Amino acid sequence: xxxxxxxxxxxxLVNNVVFVRILGLCPFMGVSKKLETAIGMGAATTxxxxxxxxxxxxxxxxxxxxxxxxxxxxxxxxVTIAAIVQLTELVIQKTSPLLHQVLGxxxxxxxxxxxxxxIPLLNVSLRHNFLESLxxxxxxxxxxxxxxxxxAGIRERLEAADVPIHFRGTxxxxxxxxxxxxxxxGFAGLDKYK
Amino acid sequence: MTALxxxxxxxxxxxxxxxxxxxxxLPIAVAPTPTLLVIPLHQSIGGMPRPLVTxxxxxxxxxxxGGADGNVSSAVxxxxxxxxxxxxxxxxxxxxxxSALCVMIEPDGRDEWIPRQPFDFRSATPTQxxxxxxxxxxxxxxxxxxxxxxxxxxxxxxxxxxxxxxGAECEPFITCDDxxxxxxxxxxxxxxxxxxxxxxxxQVLIGIEDNKPEAVAAMEIAARAANQAAGDSAIGVVxxxxxxxxxxxxxxIRVLTGIEVPHGKRSTDYGVQCFNxxxxxxxxxAIALGQPLISRIVTVxxxxxxxxxxxxxxxxxxxxxxxxxxxxxxxxxxxxxxxMMGLLMPDDSVPVVKATNxxxxxxxxxxxxxxxxxxxxxxxxxxxxCPADLxxxxxxxxxxxxxFGKAQEYNLFDCIECGCCAYVCPSHIPLVDYYRFAKSEIWxxxxxxxxxxxxxERYEFRLLREEREKQEKAAKLAAKTAAGREKAxxxxxxxxxxxxxxxxxxxxxxxxxxxxxxKAQKELVHPGNVSDLTPEQQAEVAAIxxxxxxxxxxxxxHLRQDD
Amino acid sequence: MFEAILVMALGAVVLGAALGYAAVRFRVEGDPxxxxxxxxxxxxxxxxxxxxxxxxxxxxxxKGEAEINQCPPGGDEGIHKLADLxxxxxxxxxxxxxxxxxxSVAVIDEQSCxxxxxxxxxxxxxxxxxxAKQMHTIVAPLCTGCELxxxxxxxDCISMQPIGESVETWKWKxxxxxxxxxxxxxx
Numbered sequence: 001x002x003x004x005x006x007x008x009x010x011x012x013l014v015n016n017v018v019f020v021r022i023l024g025l026c027p028f029m030g031v032s033k034k035l036e037t038a039i040g041m042g043a044a045t046t047x048x049x050x051x052x053x054x055x056x057x058x059x060x061x062x063x064x065x066x067x068x069x070x071x072x073x074x075x076x077x078x079v080t081i082a083a084i085v086q087l088t089e090l091v092i093q094k095t096s097p098l099l100h101q102v103l104g105x106x107x108x109x110x111x112x113x114x115x116x117x118x119i120p121l122l123n124v125s126l127r128h129n130f131l132e133s134l135x136x137x138x139x140x141x142x143x144x145x146x147x148x149x150x151x152a153g154i155r156e157r158l159e160a161a162d163v164p165i166h167f168r169g170t171x172x173x174x175x176x177x178x179x180x181x182x183x184x185x186g187f188a189g190l191d192k193y194k
Numbered sequence: 195m196t197a198l199x200x201x202x203x204x205x206x207x208x209x210x211x212x213x214x215x216x217x218x219x220l221p222i223a224v225a226p227t228p229t230l231l232v233i234p235l236h237q238s239i240g241g242m243p244r245p246l247v248t249x250x251x252x253x254x255x256x257x258x259x260g261g262a263d264g265n266v267s268s269a270v271x272x273x274x275x276x277x278x279x280x281x282x283x284x285x286x287x288x289x290x291x292x293s294a295l296c297v298m299i300e301p302d303g304r305d306e307w308i309p310r311q312p313f314d315f316r317s318a319t320p321t322q323x324x325x326x327x328x329x330x331x332x333x334x335x336x337x338x339x340x341x342x343x344x345x346x347x348x349x350x351x352x353x354x355x356x357x358x359x360x361g362a363e364c365e366p367f368i369t370c371d372d373x374x375x376x377x378x379x380x381x382x383x384x385x386x387x388x389x390x391x392x393x394x395x396x397q398v399l400i401g402i403e404d405n406k407p408e409a410v411a412a413m414e415i416a417a418r419a420a421n422q423a424a425g426d427s428a429i430g431v432v433x434x435x436x437x438x439x440x441x442x443x444x445x446x447i448r449v450l451t452g453i454e455v456p457h458g459k460r461s462t463d464y465g466v467q468c469f470n471x472x473x474x475x476x477x478x479x480a481i482a483l484g485q486p487l488i489s490r491i492v493t494v495x496x497x498x499x500x501x502x503x504x505x506x507x508x509x510x511x512x513x514x515x516x517x518x519x520x521x522x523x524x525x526x527x528x529x530x531x532x533x534m535m536g537l538l539m540p541d542d543s544v545p546v547v548k549a550t551n552x553x554x555x556x557x558x559x560x561x562x563x564x565x566x567x568x569x570x571x572x573x574x575x576x577x578x579x580c581p582a583d584l585x586x587x588x589x590x591x592x593x594x595x596x597x598f599g600k601a602q603e604y605n606l607f608d609c610i611e612c613g614c615c616a617y618v619c620p621s622h623i624p625l626v627d628y629y630r631f632a633k634s635e636i637w638x639x640x641x642x643x644x645x646x647x648x649x650x651e652r653y654e655f656r657l658l659r660e661e662r663e664k665q666e667k668a669a670k671l672a673a674k675t676a677a678g679r680e681k682a683x684x685x686x687x688x689x690x691x692x693x694x695x696x697x698x699x700x701x702x703x704x705x706x707x708x709x710x711x712x713k714a715q716k717e718l719v720h721p722g723n724v725s726d727l728t729p730e731q732q733a734e735v736a737a738i739x740x741x742x743x744x745x746x747x748x749x750x751x752h753l754r755q756d757d
Numbered sequence: 758m759f760e761a762i763l764v765m766a767l768g769a770v771v772l773g774a775a776l777g778y779a780a781v782r783f784r785v786e787g788d789p790x791x792x793x794x795x796x797x798x799x800x801x802x803x804x805x806x807x808x809x810x811x812x813x814x815x816x817x818x819x820k821g822e823a824e825i826n827q828c829p830p831g832g833d834e835g836i837h838k839l840a841d842l843x844x845x846x847x848x849x850x851x852x853x854x855x856x857x858x859x860x861s862v863a864v865i866d867e868q869s870c871x872x873x874x875x876x877x878x879x880x881x882x883x884x885x886x887x888x889a890k891q892m893h894t895i896v897a898p899l900c901t902g903c904e905l906x907x908x909x910x911x912x913d914c915i916s917m918q919p920i921g922e923s924v925e926t927w928k929w930k931x932x933x934x935x936x937x938x939x940x941x942x943x944x
Contacts, residue, residue: 037844059768067760076768083772087779094783101790101819102844160595162569236924290927567932596931627932634928641926642799649800649901652882653810 004135007128009190011139017115018147019177019184024115028148029173031106038152040099041106042145044092046138048084048110049119053137055080056120057130077120078111085111115144151177199399199432202452204445206581207437208614210366210534212405217369217493217501222377224505225492225518231273231299231509232284232545233259238333239340240266247297251278256308256486259297262328268341269331271486272299273507275306287512287530287547291540299509310484315392320347323392330480331487331548335472336360336441337531339549342473348393348462355465356451357395359386359474361402361409362434362441365532368552370491371471373503375402375409379416382471385478386429387420393467398429399450400471405436438534439612443468445581457608472551492546494518496555497525506546512553513542521555529554533561534613568621576615576625582608586615590625593632598639601632609633790819797838799830802881803903805855810881824848829855830902861919862900863907867892869914876906876915 017023024045031041056077064070089107093100100107110116119140123133154176163172236242241264247253253272260270276299283293315323324343332342348354359382363371375382390398400417402410410433417429434440434449444455446468453464461467472490479485488508492515495501499520506515512528529536530550546553576586585604592601609629616625794815801811806827808814817823818839825839826848833850840847850857865876865885872890877883884900887893895906895915906915920926 031844033844034841063764063768067764069761069764072761072764076765079765079768079772083776086776090776090779090783097789098793102842157591160591160597160600242925286924288924288927289929290922290924292922292924292927294924624932627929630929631931638926638928645901646798646800648899649802649882650795650811652884652899653800653802656881656883 004132007132007135008139008142011136012143012146013184013187014190016143016147016184016187017119017140018144019181020188021115021118022181023118024113024144026109027106027113028144028151028177029170031103032148032152032155032173034102035149035152035156037099037102038148039145040092040096041103042141042148044088044103044107045110045113045116045144046141048081048088049116049141049144050134050138051084052077052081052116053120053123053133054130055084057123057128057133060120060124061130073124074117074121077117081116081120082111085116115140147180151180154180199430199450200452201432201434202449204440204448204581205583206579206614207439207445208579208617209436210438210617212436213367213495214369214372214405217367217495217503218372218376218408220500220502222373222491222503222505223518225507225510225515227274227301227303227305227507228510228514229300230279230511231276231301231507232296232511233270233273233299233509234284234286234294234296234545234547235260235270236286236294237270237339237508237548238268238331239338240264240268242295243267243270245281245295245297247272247278247281249278249280252276252302253278253299254306254308256310256488258329258331258486259299262341266341266344267328268333268343269329269486270297270508271331271488272297273488273509274299274301275304276301285541285544287537287539287544287550289537289540296545307485312484313481315388315481320392327477327480329486332473332476332480333487333548334470335476335490335548335551336443336470337535337549337551339547342469342477345467345469346389346392346477348395348467349460349465351465353394353396353465354462354467355396356467357386357390357393357398358443358447358450358466358468359398359400359471360441360443360446360468361400361406361413361471362446363406364403364436364438364441365534365536365552366438367495367501367554368493368532369495370493370503370551372406372409374475374491375406375471376412378475379409379412380419381478382413382474383416383420383429384482385474385476387424388481389469389474389477390428395467396428400429400431401434401440401446401450402431403436403440404433407433438614439581439610442581442610442612444610457605487548490546490548490550492550493552494555495552496529497522497557497560498555506550508547509545511543511545512539512550515546515553516542516555519555522557524557524559525555526558527556527561529556534617535611564624565622567623570621570623573620575618575620579614579618581612581614582610584609586625589632590615590623590628593628596632596635598632598636602636606632606636791815793842794818794839797831797835797842798828799835799901801830801901801903803830803901803905805829807854818843824851826851827854829857830860832857859919861902861917862897863895863902863904863915864897864918865893865895866914866916867894869912871912871914873911875909875911879905879909881905 011017015021018025018028027041027045031037059076059080060073064072064076085108088110089100092103092107119137123136126136128136155173158172158176167175235245241262243260244263245259246261247259253259253276255272255275257272258269259272262269279298279300281295281297284296284298286292286294313323313326318326324346327343327346328341333339334342334345361371361375363369386398386400389395400413402413404410410431413431417431421427421429432450434446439445440449443461447461447466448454451466453461453466455461455464476487480487489505490508491503492506493501493503494515498516499522502519504515504518516528528539528542530539531537531552532554536552536554570587570590572587574587577584580586588604589601589606589609592598592604593606606629611626611629613626616623619625791812795812798811798815804810806814806823808817808823814823814828818825825843825845826836828835829850836850837847839845870892872887872892874887874889874893876893877885877887881903882899882901884896885893885906886896902917904917907917
């Protein structure tokens with residue numbers, strides 16, 4: 001039981017997908033301008049990533065491995081993820097058209113979010129079982145959402161701040177992200193209590 | 195009879211130097227009538243009163259010159275008798291430095307009143323009483339100039355638990371309420387008794403800051419007399435701790451009753467209503483004496499040799515008033531109100547209005563220019579000082595960046611602009627200026643949005659109308675062409691049948707017989723209005739009939755043959 | 758090799774079926790976004806954006822057929838609001854659609870009006886009253902300042918007058934510290 005907890009905690013904080021693994025930076029910089037969109041994007045990614053981890057485990061373990069088709073892993077994972085993203089997009093368009101419009105191009109781009117492909121591949125290399133895969137995917141997605149929300153909160157305030165002209169926009173955002181990354185390194189200390 | 199009242203506290207507040215002694219030394223003097231009164235029509239919150247006089251007209255003292263317009267508005271009166279010289283745009287006592295419609299009256303020196311009679315509010319309906327007070331121009335004299343008749347409404351319950359009289363007068367330099375209470379306590383109490391009756395209020399609490407012991411003593415004596423006359427002990431005078439802004443309505447209500455009026459609610463929802471003592475005085479004058487509001491007590495203080503309180507007619511230029519007190523040579527500005535909330539006047543020629551509780555003369559020495567604004571260091575001093583329990587630094591942060599939605603989320607509109615936050619700010623940020631800027635921007639946007647909504651509605655209605663008209667036109671056209679076609683078809687059919695069959699002849703004869711019958715019947719029926727007519731009328735009718743026949747004759751060639 | 762093709766084909770069929778079902782199940786009717794965009798537009802109905810009114814422009818923006826910087830009456834502020842709503846980048850007002858002018862109302866010079874009703878037909882918000890061969894006048898509070906009545910007038914009797922500030926509409930200015938130039942001493 002504790003090992004599952006550690007998988008989640010580790011994925012959220014210690015090995016935060018954005019700040020430590022430096023994956024999924026594209027949506028992280030792209031949709032963190034407003035808190036609302038950040039929450040929407042986080043929720044969508046959480047759904048996609050958890051589903052992708054489950055589906056890719058099934059495909060990998062029961063379809064690819066028995067047929068010695070491991071070389072098709074990346075290809076089939078991408079196809080699966082693309083389908084799940086399409087599904088999510090349809091659902092969001094139905095339930096929240098505004099969020100759909102605001103997420104814009106970033107929603108289909110979840111497909112190419114390296115975190116969404118990276119985590120299932122990590123699952124394989126870490127030899128997680130089905131439940132662990134799901135939890136690892138979910139934890140990573142929560143970590144991604146957490147990073148996105150924290151960053152959006154900071155950026156909303158940054159908008160009102162007196163930033164030197166040349167640092168305005170993406171520049172100050174990158175600096176902020178770097179500082180947050182440094183801060184998340186502090187969680188590495190949690191390891192000692194394992 | 196200082197009730198051993200349990201007092202409450204409001205959060206925040208500051209203790210600035212009060213500087214009140216200078217103007218309380220001398221009794222109230224009546225300011226001389228100036229050579230020209232400039233009376234702005236818009237002196238209260240709400241709709242702009244419409245002018246009721248024109249240039250050249252003679253007016254009496256107390257004559258209504260501006261009629262209340264709309265639901266929230268209050269009348270304006272001539273301050274003395276004289277001749278209306280002009281009704282034109284003049285500089286207003288307003289921070290904008292813009293002009294508005296004013297009535298210029300040249301006094302004739304006779305000071306002749308309109309006929310005055312007391313208003314019997316006991317036998318009048320509440321609506322009549324409120325209309326009377328609206329037309330008497332009574333507004334809140336604490337500075338907000340909200341029409342009093344709107345506040346003299348006990349609310350849904352029909353009665354009020356507590357009527358709060360505000361004599362706190364917390365702002366530095368201002369002593370107009372103080373001297374009014376000292377000298378005319380009995381009259382104020384008479385006004386209070388009237389207000390209590392109108393509002394069916396249970397108890398009355400008169401809150402006075404404890405730095406005015408003379409006023410407290412005078413009001414206590416008057417209150418005791420009023421209580422004895424009424425045979426109860428409903429009116430209490432309460433001395434409240436001196437702390438700015440104890441005179442804010444919500445703050446005083448909090449101190450006296452412990453009730454904290456939350457965001458979006460009114461004090462009447464909690465059975466409390468708050469009035470200034472000067473307003474009570476004005477209510478007495480209006481109801482018991484029949485005198486509309488035409489003057490008030492104004493403190494002249496600041497950079498003058500002898501600060502004093504004057505009873506001033508509305509429309510008196512501030513310059514004249516300041517001249518009475520001997521302004522010092524280095525005076526460079528005139529402020530309406532106190533140093534905390536007062537507004538810098540564009541010029542010293544602007545008139546005294548209902549909102550003018552103080553004319554503060556300033557100089558560089560007395561009010562040195564503020565040190566340059568430094569960045570906010572988020573020390574939180576402003577939040578500690580805020581009497582409205584807001585977070586001024588957050589409101590500032592977003593107002594400054596013009597992110598108004600966020601500023602509103604921090605309840606910008608609950609800010610009473612008391613200036614405590616700016617007073618304590620170690621970075622000398624003019625916080626209130628930012629709030630005023632943000633508030634007026636938000637208001638302007640709301641007005642714009644309303645206008646846009648109206649425009650959208652009208653545009654959509656126009657489209658709808660155009661569509662409808664198009665359809666109607668099309669329908670008409672279709673009907674016309676259909677009729678034309680039918681006729682053409684009938685004509686062709688007629689042409690195709692040159693000879694009528696005997697059957698048709700019989701039919702035609704039948705139709706002709708029917709027509710004959712109808713004609714005969716028609717002749718039998720006379721129009722009802724042609725019987726019992728005088729010969730002249732009959733002749734007239736005959737003439738008209740003849741003309742009609744003539745026209746019919748003339749029109750015959752133009753009519754179609756088959757008609 | 759054959760297995761690989763089979764596996765991928767199987768995956769494609771299953772996923773395609775799932776998506777096809779979802780597309781039917783979650784079909785979206787209408788576009789609520791248009792309302793939100795329309796609420797931001799100033800409703801002058803002036804057509805400077807190249808569309809016959811604010812609503813058609815809103816529809817075009819929602820479909821991605823129009824840029825957000827084509828509305829001169831809305832100005833930079835309107836573009837900022839649209840950019841915020843749609844998550845697009847701010848663009849300054851496009852010059853080909855006009856420039857931001859101070860808000861004004863049309864005024865008819867009643868001396869020279871000949872009562873042709875052409876302006877009445879042009880007004881998108883019915884803010885002009887009058888009848889054929891009678892003098893026309895503009896109901897100022899309803900006028901949006903769209904200038905659409907100017908071109909049809911055969912005698913050019915309509916002019917645009919900027920709305921002045923009054924005590925009621927005056928706004929507190931943004932607090933700035935005035936840096937006064939040192940006054941030159943009078944010789």
